[in-house]
Amino acid sequence: MGRNRVEPPLVAIAFILALSIFYLPILLQNFFLWEDALVAWYPLRSLLATSIRSGKFILWNPYVFSGLPFVGDVQNTAFYPFSVILLLFIRNGKLSYLAFELIVFLHNLIAGLFTYLYLRDLKLKKISAFLGGLSFILGGFLAIRVIQLPVHNSFSWLPFIVFFLHRALISKNLRYTILAAFGLALSFLAGHPQFTLYIIYFIGFYAVFFALKERKLYPVVSAIIIILLGVGLASLQLLPSFVYHKYTLREKLTYDAATIHSVHPLRIITLLIPKFFGSTTGYGTDTVPVWFPREYATFWETCLYVGILPLLFAFCRPSRGKKLYYFFVFIALFALFGTFGKYTPIYKLMYYILPGFNKFRCPGRLSSIFTFAVSVLGAIGFDELFIKRKNNRFLRKLLIFLAIYFIFGLVIYSGGLRKFVPGSREYSNIINQFTISLVFIILIVLLCYLNYKIRKNIIPYIAVFLVFIELYIFGHNFPKGNINPYEFFAETPLVKYLQSEYKTEKFRINARIGPYMILRRNSGVIYGLELIEGYTPLGLYSYTKFRQHVPREKQLDLLNVKYRVKIDTIRGRLYLGKNDDYLPRTFLAYNYTVADDDSALKLLASKDFDYRNIIIINKSPRIKSKPKPINPDRVRIIKYSPNEVKLKVDTPDSAIVVLLDIYFPHWQAFIDGKSTEIYKIDYLFRGVITPPGHHIITWKYISKPLNIGILLSVIALGICILIFVKPKILERIFLLGKIQE
Numbered sequence: 055m056g057r058n059r060v061e062p063p064l065v066a067i068a069f070i071l072a073l074s075i076f077y078l079p080i081l082l083q084n085f086f087l088w089e090d091a092l093v094a095w096y097p098l099r100s101l102l103a104t105s106i107r108s109g110k111f112i113l114w115n116p117y118v119f120s121g122l123p124f125v126g127d128v129q130n131t132a133f134y135p136f137s138v139i140l141l142l143f144i145r146n147g148k149l150s151y152l153a154f155e156l157i158v159f160l161h162n163l164i165a166g167l168f169t170y171l172y173l174r175d176l177k178l179k180k181i182s183a184f185l186g187g188l189s190f191i192l193g194g195f196l197a198i199r200v201i202q203l204p205v206h207n208s209f210s211w212l213p214f215i216v217f218f219l220h221r222a223l224i225s226k227n228l229r230y231t232i233l234a235a236f237g238l239a240l241s242f243l244a245g246h247p248q249f250t251l252y253i254i255y256f257i258g259f260y261a262v263f264f265a266l267k268e269r270k271l272y273p274v275v276s277a278i279i280i281i282l283l284g285v286g287l288a289s290l291q292l293l294p295s296f297v298y299h300k301y302t303l304r305e306k307l308t309y310d311a312a313t314i315h316s317v318h319p320l321r322i323i324t325l326l327i328p329k330f331f332g333s334t335t336g337y338g339t340d341t342v343p344v345w346f347p348r349e350y351a352t353f354w355e356t357c358l359y360v361g362i363l364p365l366l367f368a369f370c371r372p373s374r375g376k377k378l379y380y381f382f383v384f385i386a387l388f389a390l391f392g393t394f395g396k397y398t399p400i401y402k403l404m405y406y407i408l409p410g411f412n413k414f415r416c417p418g419r420l421s422s423i424f425t426f427a428v429s430v431l432g433a434i435g436f437d438e439l440f441i442k443r444k445n446n447r448f449l450r451k452l453l454i455f456l457a458i459y460f461i462f463g464l465v466i467y468s469g470g471l472r473k474f475v476p477g478s479r480e481y482s483n484i485i486n487q488f489t490i491s492l493v494f495i496i497l498i499v500l501l502c503y504l505n506y507k508i509r510k511n512i513i514p515y516i517a518v519f520l521v522f523i524e525l526y527i528f529g530h531n532f533p534k535g536n537i538n539p540y541e542f543f544a545e546t547p548l549v550k551y552l553q554s555e556y557k558t559e560k561f562r563i564n565a566r567i568g569p570y571m572i573l574r575r576n577s578g579v580i581y582g583l584e585l586i587e588g589y590t591p592l593g594l595y596s597y598t599k600f601r602q603h604v605p606r607e608k609q610l611d612l613l614n615v616k617y618r619v620k621i622d623t624i625r626g627r628l629y630l631g632k633n634d635d636y637l638p639r640t641f642l643a644y645n646y647t648v649a650d651d652d653s654a655l656k657l658l659a660s661k662d663f664d665y666r667n668i669i670i671i672n673k674s675p676r677i678k679s680k681p682k683p684i685n686p687d688r689v690r691i692i693k694y695s696p697n698e699v700k701l702k703v704d705t706p707d708s709a710i711v712v713l714l715d716i717y718f719p720h721w722q723a724f725i726d727g728k729s730t731e732i733y734k735i736d737y738l739f740r741g742v743i744t745p746p747g748h749h750i751i752t753w754k755y756i757s758k759p760l761n762i763g764i765l766l767s768v769i770a771l772g773i774c775i776l777i778f779v780k781p782k783i784l785e786r787i788f789l790l791g792k793i794q795e
Contacts, residue, residue, distance in 0.1 A: 062167065069166040069170075072192070073159055073163060073166075076526060076529070076530055080155055080534065081152075081155075081159075085533075085535060086534075086535045086538060086539055087154075087155050087158065087535060088534075088535025089336065090202045091201040091202070092539055093574065093576055094576060094590065095204070096154055096539060097579035097580050098576070098579060100140075100579065103137070103138070104144055105696075106141045113697045114718075114755045116584050118576055118588025118590065120586050121584070121715055123755075125760055126294045126295055126297065126298025128242075128245055128292075128592075129245040129590070129591070129592065130245070131243060131244060131245040132291065134207075134245065135243075140153060148580070151540065158203060162200075164214060165187075165196060166188065168187075168216075169187035169191075169426075171217050172430075173186045173430065175221065175224075176220075178437045181441070182433050182440070183433060185517075188525070189433075189525065190213070190360075190425060192522070193364070193429065194360055194528075195425040197533075198354040198357050198529065201354075201533060201535075205249060208244040208246040208249040209241070209249040209252070210244075211238070211241040212256065213426070214237040215280075218230045218231070219231075219260060219261075222276050222280075223261070223273050223276060229777075231279050232283065235279070235287065238254070238283075241253055242285070242288035243291050247292075248413075251411075254281055257280060257281065258277055259384075260273075283774055286766055287771060287774070289763040289764075289766035289767045290760065290763040293759040293762055293766070294759045301594055301718070302592045302595055303598060307413065307415065309402070309405060309412075310396075312414065313396035313417055315415070315416040316393070316395025316396045316401070316417045316418060317356045317395065318346070318397060319398075321358070325365055326362060326459075326495075327491045328357065328358075328487075328528050329483070330484060331345055333353055336534045336535030336537075345475075345476050354532075355416050355419070356418040358393065361432070363432065363494075363517065363520065363521050364436075366455070367434075367435030367436045367439065369451070370435030370438050370445055371435075371438075372444075373438065379434055382434075385427040386424055389421070389422075390420075392404055393421050395417030395418065440502075440505050446506055448502075452499050456499050463489075467485065494524050497520055498517070501520065543574065543577055543581075549581050553582065553583065555616075556584075560691060561614055561615070562584045562613055562615045563578070563584065563615065563616070564610055565578075565586075565587055565619055565630075567628075570619070572629070575587065575589040576588055576590075594718075596717070597716065600737055603658070607635075608665055610636065611665070611666070612714065612736055613714065616636050617632060617633065618631060618633045619631075637666065640691060640712060640713045641685060641689060642685040642689055642703070642709040642711060642712070642744075643669045643710045644679070644680040644684075644685075645680060646668065646669045647669075648674050650672065654670045654737040657670055658736065669684075669710065669735050670737065672733055675733060676708075677710070677743060688704050689702070689711060690702055698752065698754050700750060700753075701750070701753075703748070704749075705744060705747070708745050710733070710741045710742070711741055711744050712739065713741065715740060715753075717732070720755055721740060721755055724753075724754070725749050
């Protein structure tokens with residue numbers, strides 16, 4: 055397995071060059087990553103980086119959806135090294151958007167380089183291995199998912215894991231097993247467990263394949279060690295996320311919701327013509343909008359494309375290593391049929407039988423595994439045909455395929471599919487896209503013929519360059535958004551006014567009504583302002599239910615909304631107006647009624663309930679209810695930070711101190727330093743009982759799952775270090791295969 059030490063750096067330079075050309079407009083800041091990258095992940099990465107830079111690690115995010123756990127949401131990547139390192143790129147209190155984008159490109163480099171190294175370990179030549187890495191990072195999945203950081207970053211670690219897993223199985227060296235476990239932990243920490251789940255299944259299949267091939271048990275033991283240690287290392291994130299998930303909307307996921315963005319079987323044609331049904335870019339479209347099926351995000355959620363040459367060469371069976379070849383064929387087909395989701399019974403079996411599949415949406419995301427498998431198969435086939443110059447009969451198959459494809463082209467050119475297409479613009483796009491694919495197929499066949507006839511070493515390099523051109527044409531426009539993030543999140547006079555107000559009084563802002571927004575989604579994270587809206591796929595179920603059942607005017611009052619978006623119908627404009635009836639953030643309450651969650655929502659929905667003077671408490675407190683109005687004057691906030699709130703109370707009678715912050719079990723309350731019970735107030739908020747007199751009430755966000763997770767991660771890290779330094783400690787367990795010899 056030895057390799058010239060100069061080789062990996064040179065290959066890395068080649069990948070950097072390819073990525074630089076592909077993403078040049080982004081690197082020059084002429085265009086910017088868009089969609090989720092802009093409105094979701096940049097603000098949250100900025101919040102993480104700026105909080106750490108200021109010496110405070112944020113646990114609770116008060117700036118979106120009126121407050122929700124920050125660490126518990128795995129997609130916030132609170133412990134991911136490549137997110138934490140962004141603290142080095144804070145300028146004037148803001149995260150550099152270019153640095154944020156470069157982290158994404160770094161993952162492409164890691165994915166490409168380790169795909170290359172893995173293929174080299176399979177004895178493929180340099181150019182063949184480079185082709186595999188190139189088609190994986192610039193093919194449909196990673197190139198299109200570049201705008202969705204948790205997805206992109208989590209799956210980027212697959213080649214790293216596979217490389218060290220393969221070496222562990224071949225060499226029976228525990229150190230490689232530990233490195234694979236670190237890769238799995240990084241995939242977890244990168245923020246999208248759905249793709250880490252796919253990686254775990256890949257590890258399992260790969261280990262079983264090796265166990266059957268070698269007729270020994272050690273590959274399965276190795277996989278178990280990788281998974282257990284990977285989970286252990288990532289426990290500081292996984293445990294809080296597991297607990298938080300129970301309180302989110304995703305806990306209620308049904309089969310119908312899970313199968314959104316299933317790949318319609320007709321979309322199989324996009325394997326050769328990726329924009330047959332239209333496409334999407336950050337500044338509009340480079341063909342026509344996606345028209346089948348007509349769902350937002352269809353283009354990236356159902357993209358199967360990995361390049362024509364890798365796809366065609368995936369059918370070229372090698373003369374050696376056929377078992378591994380057929381393993382990847384199985385993986386590719388397993389993933390491909392899985393992407394069809396609701397259109398076949400296969401995904402239903404996955405959903406109900408395979409652990410974890412019922413927790414995630416979008417079967418089309420199995421295209422991730424499909425594209426990696428096809429990239430490997432394409433590199434194997436390319437090496438067989440272009441480098442070893444074997445299986446020359448495959449050229450005849452290519453010629454037959456070209457003839458059939460040309461006949462299909464005659465049907466398209468003659469208008470034979472016109473009745474199935476919405477309009478003339480869409481049909482013109484089909485003709486154009488088919489022509490592009492036809493040209494590339496002809497060039498591929500021509501290169502195969504020339505390689506067979508004249509046997510020049512430069513021809514394989516021309517073929518790889520052709521693949522790059524093809525992938526460039528396909529994907530280089532997609533990530534180019536024309537919204538400048540610094541202008542998008544600029545501090546306008548309105549923002550500055552709200553910030554100055556927020557310094558003297560804590561309040562929330564309603565910035566959206568229907569599809570209309572006066573402040574950007576998640577912009578409160580950037581501005582340090584608390585919004586009742588936001589953008590995250592893991593919102594609290596209780597908050598959503600509150601917003602659905604409680605009348606809007608009561609919502610705004612109870613949520614401490616001081617400013618609300620309004621519509622001037624005469625002038626046809628949006629503006630931010632004062633909500634004169636909003637309740638103060640904290641107050642003393644004396645008059646209460648006891649009700650469970652369902653009854654509390656019904657009371658709040660009732661027109662007759664006096665929510666301004668009577669609170670609803672989830673269980674009977676230790677004081678009697680008194681017909682007195684709420685009193686905000688005898689309690690004031692003396693400290694307000696994401697993780698801790700301090701109140702100063704002065705009351706002549708026992709009272710319920712209400713804080714209109716979201717109730718969540720990890721909050722703990724202390725009166726004069728002594729722990730006290732927290733009650734749920736008005737279904738969504740929190741309060742404590744205070745005795746008469748002067749008191750300091752402190753609310754702290756203390757996550758026991760986080761503390762336990764940190765302990766488990768430290769233990770797992772210690773085990774990894776011990777095994778890495780003294781690998782013979784577990785050698786007998788790892789080499790169980792010897793027992794069978």
